[in-house]
Amino acid sequence: MKSTFKLLVPAIAAAMTLSASAAPAAKPLKALLVIGGCCHDYGVQKGILEAGIEARTNIQVDVCYSDDKSTKATFTCYEKENWAEGYDVIIHDECSADIKDPAVVNRILDAHRKGVPGVNLHCAMHCYRTSPDFGKPLADGAEGAMWFDYLGLQSSGHGSQLPIAVSYTDSGSPITKGFENWTTIKEELYNNIRVHDSAKALAKGKQGDSETVIVWTNEYGDKKTRVFSTTLGHNNETVSDTRYLDLVTRGLLWTCNKLDKDGKPAAGYEPAAAK
Template identity: 55%
Template sequence: MKKTILFLFALATALAPAAEKPLKLMLITGGCCHDYGVQKDLIKVGIEARLNAVVTQVHTDDKSTKPPLPILGDPEYAKDYDLVIHDQCAAGIGDVKLIEDVLKPHVDGLPAVALHCAMHSFRFGNFKQPLEVGAENGKWFEFLGLQSSGHGPRKPLDIYYVDKEHPISKGLPDWTTGDEELYNNIMVHEGTHALAKAKQGKNEAVVTWTNLYGPKKARVFCTTIGHFNETVADDRYLDLVARGILWGVGKLNDDGTPAAGYGAE
């Protein structure tokens, strides 16, 4: 009888689905104008609490517009990762080769998430004017799928979803933030899919969207929300970012839930 029980236990164990390996996510933070020392931990803890994922922090405490991000100059920086979260504020880095190196993994098909000031990074020249596709100083905006050059006052945003059926936004509530920044939309690229807009007084802009980038159509999820710690710590924000990550790696069900094995334990 004991041998039979042991055999059945071994058989059940053998037939049980193997646990999915955690997603390997790289989170890049640092640079001007934000409390990245706190926000990097809010994001890491928030994402790991929601997903079967390990977030590796790549951070610099430098507060300049040209932060010495550890990835710079290394086109292989994202090797063995499933997705990169760009949350840096590097508005002063305009070296074409450095920008190409940052983009290289995504040109090769690696998915990405871009948060807040990532939209105002790696820019130079006449970036306050709409840039044609193919412009040397527009490569970062082509990756994002939207060109932004600045923001309005630090006041609450009324956020509302314009595509309520997309897996990322399915069932998520419209909401009003505390003080935030509304990033302008100088140009929305063809193929960019808006998920949410926000109003701040009389001004309105797309604040959350998806893009398919490059020849391999790498999935890119972006949101301009996330200036203040209170927003980054908000469950509604972290839920949105977590879904954006799952969509990026192809592990988000149509109803907005994680694919089997990719939710929190």
């Protein structure tokens, strides 16, 4: 009996190893990066973001790019009704401040109202200003506040490009856990007209005497859709900074509920090199 058991142990161990190696990998997340418009080097930044995020987690990033450099850039991916179908998360990095048609904005937001998470970078905060009074605090639910309600923060502009001192104000969040404060190159500090009650600040940025929220999360709509945003990311050097790409990737994973409490990708969503 003992000799039979000794023979069985290696066989069982081998079978378990084979089973583990044969276990299918987690299905990659699918992200849609919407990028283009005024005032930024989006032609380069789309590649930086796609490669940088894919290197940090198990994800496929598709790109919807517009080479229109005006403030009225439009995107072919938004043209169909169910434009976000098949995607786990949408990354908004467009700069379309003069797209003001509520029907267009509602079409974009409808996906997020239905529960598709969102990540918003830099000029995405200054898009879709359907109200001429976007420089004044707008109440929740006001027609002109629809994009700000989604973001969880209303911003109307920025000052000169100067270095921003980044201070993480919520070190317990899995998005920021272990991150050290840092100072960017010359960047744009976006103002805060209003921070919504549904938003949770994760970091502030300071230029001289001006200090504003620059990283935050939000729960949007009836489904409490997870939304992550940062106003950082004007210049290519910042977008390609490891600290920036780590932050954006963690924020994305949090929106998809694929970030563990220590700030690491959930099992199956590690970058390929770490598996």
